[in-house]
Amino acid sequence: MNDRNGKPVRTAITAEDGIDLAIIELFFFAYRDFTSDPDEILADYGFGRAHHRVLHFVNRMPGLNVAELLDVLKITKQSLSRVLKQLIDTGHVLQIQGPRDRRQRELYPTAKGRSLALALARPQSRRIHDALQATDAAERGAIEMFLKAMVNSESLAQIDKLPGNLPGGDHGD
Amino acid sequence: MNDRNGKPVRTAITAEDGIDLAIIELFFFAYRDFTSDPDEILADYGFGRAHHRVLHFVNRMPGLNVAELLDVLKITKQSLSRVLKQLIDTGHVLQIQGPRDRRQRELYPTAKGRSLALALARPQSRRIHDALQATDAAERGAIEMFLKAMVNSESLAQIDKLPGNLPGGDHGD
DNA sequence: AAAATACGTCAATAGTGCTGACGTATTTTT
DNA sequence: AAAAATACGTCAGCACTATTGACGTATTTT
Numbered sequence: 118m119n120d121r122n123g124k125p126v127r128t129a130i131t132a133e134d135g136i137d138l139a140i141i142e143l144f145f146f147a148y149r150d151f152t153s154d155p156d157e158i159l160a161d162y163g164f165g166r167a168h169h170r171v172l173h174f175v176n177r178m179p180g181l182n183v184a185e186l187l188d189v190l191k192i193t194k195q196s197l198s199r200v201l202k203q204l205i206d207t208g209h210v211l212q213i214q215g216p217r218d219r220r221q222r223e224l225y226p227t228a229k230g231r232s233l234a235l236a237l238a239r240p241q242s243r244r245i246h247d248a249l250q251a252t253d254a255a256e257r258g259a260i261e262m263f264l265k266a267m268v269n270s271e272s273l274a275q276i277d278k279l280p281g282n283l284p285g286g287d288h289g290d
Numbered sequence: 291m292n293d294r295n296g297k298p299v300r301t302a303i304t305a306e307d308g309i310d311l312a313i314i315e316l317f318f319f320a321y322r323d324f325t326s327d328p329d330e331i332l333a334d335y336g337f338g339r340a341h342h343r344v345l346h347f348v349n350r351m352p353g354l355n356v357a358e359l360l361d362v363l364k365i366t367k368q369s370l371s372r373v374l375k376q377l378i379d380t381g382h383v384l385q386i387q388g389p390r391d392r393r394q395r396e397l398y399p400t401a402k403g404r405s406l407a408l409a410l411a412r413p414q415s416r417r418i419h420d421a422l423q424a425t426d427a428a429e430r431g432a433i434e435m436f437l438k439a440m441v442n443s444e445s446l447a448q449i450d451k452l453p454g455n456l457p458g459g460d461h462g463d
Numbered sequence: 464a465a466a467a468t469a470c471g472t473c474a475a476t477a478g479t480g481c482t483g484a485c486g487t488a489t490t491t492t493t
Numbered sequence: 494a495a496a497a498a499t500a501c502g503t504c505a506g507c508a509c510t511a512t513t514g515a516c517g518t519a520t521t522t523t
Contacts, residue, residue, distance in 0.1 A: 123401050124400075125352070126401060129351060129352055130350055134408060135415070136415040137414075137419060143449070144321065144324060144437060146445040146448070147440035147441050148317065148321045149364075150442045150445055151317060153442075170318075176302065177302055177303055179298070179301065191322075213298060225299060226298070226299045227296045227297070231299045234303060235303065235307060239309065241310075241314050242314065245440070246310060259429035259432050260432060261316060263422065263425065265320075268323050272319040272323055275319070276316070
């Protein structure tokens with residue numbers, strides 16, 4: 118049964134195969150390690166990565182409603198509900214009835230939720246800062262441009278809605 | 291119960307908080323969209339991201355044994371076992387008894403496994419290529435250096451073992 | 464008054480990961 | 494040769510995130 122499906126391929130995939138392996142692999146390792154910092158903190162609260170994402174965007178767009186949050190995260194409301202419920206029950210997030218449309222629930226962080234969001238962002242920011250220590254402004258621009266160009270246009274629309282992000286800050290093209 | 295835990299914070303976290311929000315958020319969206327390309331292909335096979343990772347590294351380091359694979363992926367053997375079993379049962383990966391140490395199982399892709407690995411890497415490589423279209427060599431170097439600097443030193447050791455990656459290719463510092 | 468919308472929730476399922484425990488084949492150490 | 498360590502596989506149970514489908518309620522729009 119070991120070789121029923123043909124012989125083993127003994128050569129490695131390499132750059133000759135026309136694949137940008139270097140960046141594919143760097144991206145994988147970099148993102149894994151990038152998320153490991155907040156993961157450790159979250160574990161103390163019994164939270165996971167989903168809580169982090171919700172908390173982050175509630176802090177970045179206070180007052181957004183549930184539909185808007187689902188749109189940013191691109192998950193279903195059933196997935197969101199448990200995570201959001203836990204964040205509300207633990208006093209990190211508040212729901213306030215929409216002033217114009219009372220069907221809506223506006224989401225806000227509490228002071229506690231703000232504090233946790235910053236604690237989660239801090240090690241990530243430090244990692245970025247350290248990684249950029251010998252980087253000049255032009256290089257940083259190239260890095261941001263690259264990351265932005267890796268994003269789908271739908272996601273890009275979400276990014277441009279975040280405060281402090283100059284819409285159309287795309288220097289390329 | 292809505293405001294038992296204090297008042298809503300109505301201001302957004304911004305760069306003033308000393309956090310590099312731009313890159314944190316770009317990294318999140320970029321990685322999510324980067325993985326969405328292979329995810330669609332994997333769904334046709336009933337596979338998930340874990341299968342992708344195993345298949346990728348088996349193709350990049352043919353003949354590696356189970357312990358080495360666990361070391362690269364940083365998961366437990368129990369987590370690996372289901373995923374690896376499925377890849378073997380579907381004829382994408384072969385296990386061959388280690389020649390020197392017969393306790394070991396060397397992992398190789400089949401032609402089918404190689405083909406799928408390339409099919410999964412291709413859209414990611416194209417996305418990278420497109421993102422870099424207006425990028426010169428120096429900028430590309432800065433991007434690779436940044437990604438590499440984002441990685442933990444333990445992970446870096448793994449990267450340097452991959453074929454085609456000049457060990458110590460770190461230009462920084 | 465009827466239809467659409469925003470949201471919450473119940474139920475079932477899938478994929479990935481974990482810890483702990485145990486068994487077997489094989490190699491290394493004593 | 495016997496004992497210990499190693500490499501691997503597997504069983505069992507659990508947690509987190511995400512999915513689809515269905516249904517209910519309050520509210521707004523038509």
